[in-house]
Amino acid sequence: MTTTTFVSRDEIRHRFSTAMSAMYQSEVPQYEALLELVERVNRETLEKAPALAERFAEAGELKRLGVERHGAIRVGTAEELAMLRRLFAVMGMHPVGYYDLSEAGVPVHSTAFRPIDDASLARNPFRIFTSLLRLELIESAELRERAAAILVERDIFTRGTRELIALCEERGGLTDEQAERFVKEALETFRWHRDATVDLETYKALHAEHRLIADVVCFRGPHINHLTPRTLDIDDVQRRMPEAGMNPKAIIEGPPRRNCPILLRQTSFKALEERVCFAGDRQGTHTARFGEIEQRGVALTAKGRELYDRLLTASREQIQGLDNAAHQRVLAEVFSDFPDDEVVLRREGLAFFEYRLTAKGREEGAKRGADEGLETLIDQGLISARPITYEDFLPVSAAGIFQSNLGGGHHEIYAGNANRDAFEAALGATVTDELALYAAREKGSIERVHKRLSEREQLKLDG
Ligand code: OOG
Ligand code: NI
Secondary structure (H helix, E strand, O other): OOOOOOOOOOHHHHHHHHHHHHHHHHHHHHHHHHHHHHHHHHHHHHHHHHHHHHHHHHHHHHHHHOOOOOOEEEOEEEEEEHHHHHHHHOOEEEEEEEEHHHOOOEEEEEEEEEOHHHHHHOOOOOOOEEEEEOOOOOOOHHHHHHHHHHHHOOOOOHHHHHHHHHHHHHHHOOOOHHHHHHHHHHHHHOOOOOOEEHHHHHHHHHHHOHHHHHHHHOOOOOOOEEEEEEEEOOOHHHHHHHHOOOHHHHHEEOOOOOOOOEEEEEEEEEEEEEEEEEEEEEEEEOOOEEEEEEEEEEEEEEEEEEHHHHHHHHHHHHHHHOOOOHHHHHHHHHHHOOOOHHHHHOOOOOOOOOEEEHHHHHHHHHHOOOOOOOOHHHHHHEEEEEEOOOOOOOHHHHHHHHHHHOOOOHHHHHHOOOOOOHHHHHHOOOOOOOHHHHHHHHHHHHHHHHHHHHHHHHHHHHO
């Protein structure tokens, strides 16, 4: 009997994310320039801050930094979303979080497909922010029906992709050769198509309702609309974008610059106007694809997140219409109410941390009780706490990114339409709660520390 060796899902994801990045670099040359800039800024930042470099290396984050990125796509039907869930599962990516963008005037709701366990995140945390168009929010019944009719006609997956997904589900994995084919076939779904599936009039009608609707409905597939490398200094990249030939969006989304970065800060370069050939051989353009960068900080607990949301809301009126420098100044002021010290963040239960034994803890942990409280053990230098990186997204920031690239048209009629049940029904699965994942990671690390300390204690007693 021959045994089949499967390639790990982490490896398939790594290959896919590499292939996707190469494809996007050739499709959108400015993205290549952005990657170079981010790499340069990251290198300079690490050189200037050896302590940061050491910390990153220790946390295993340095290794993943060079391969880390997220992308975004938008789909039109439940069937497409459900199939994507199965496609991403082949690569160990699962739906985490529910994001309601209707609140911000964008007729979609979303999730992020991403790896979940620590080892997979450390290998390659590739994430895809995936939005489902909500045709039900379009007011005109005629337009709604027209869009739906166009969408049922298309199949965004190649036959090979469908076959390999089924094979993987049946056998529990893919061989090396199958994985190679899978990456190649699956990539086709995300490729840019210069030919629209509709005529120029239809495009214009959908575009007049919302540019996003035209973007989803009029093409053969959900072209990847941006890829986002992770930077260690987003302010520096924002500043240097123009000299590298990019036109940055006006402001950096998310929290202000801090000593202890929290959650996620994001900015992008503006979408490009691209030539499109419409049915009936009419030429036109479409503006959708851009490049983005992100800087990640510590994941916040429910309590920390509440404070973040409250301060962000409080700043909203004051930051209206400001340029980035003034915007950041106001934000920094408002966020002075958010503790910017790791110890305080931890003690006040505002952020998630991972605990581990220190060298001292490993050697002499046994003398002190394993039952001591965490704070005592930290004070005694037996264990250390490290911030857990936020791996997810922020709805207000996401809306800002959407809007800066889709025109800022306000569509308040969409607001207040969160519908997680409908999203999960379309997806064919429930989305994992991101806070539960961070909480489990923190709790697991505490249990491991206590277990190791008591094992040592037992060893000493026995000895
Ligand atoms: C997604 C925008 C959201 C992010 O990083 O928050 C996003 C889109 O434009 O499709 O990617
Ligand atoms: Ni993004």
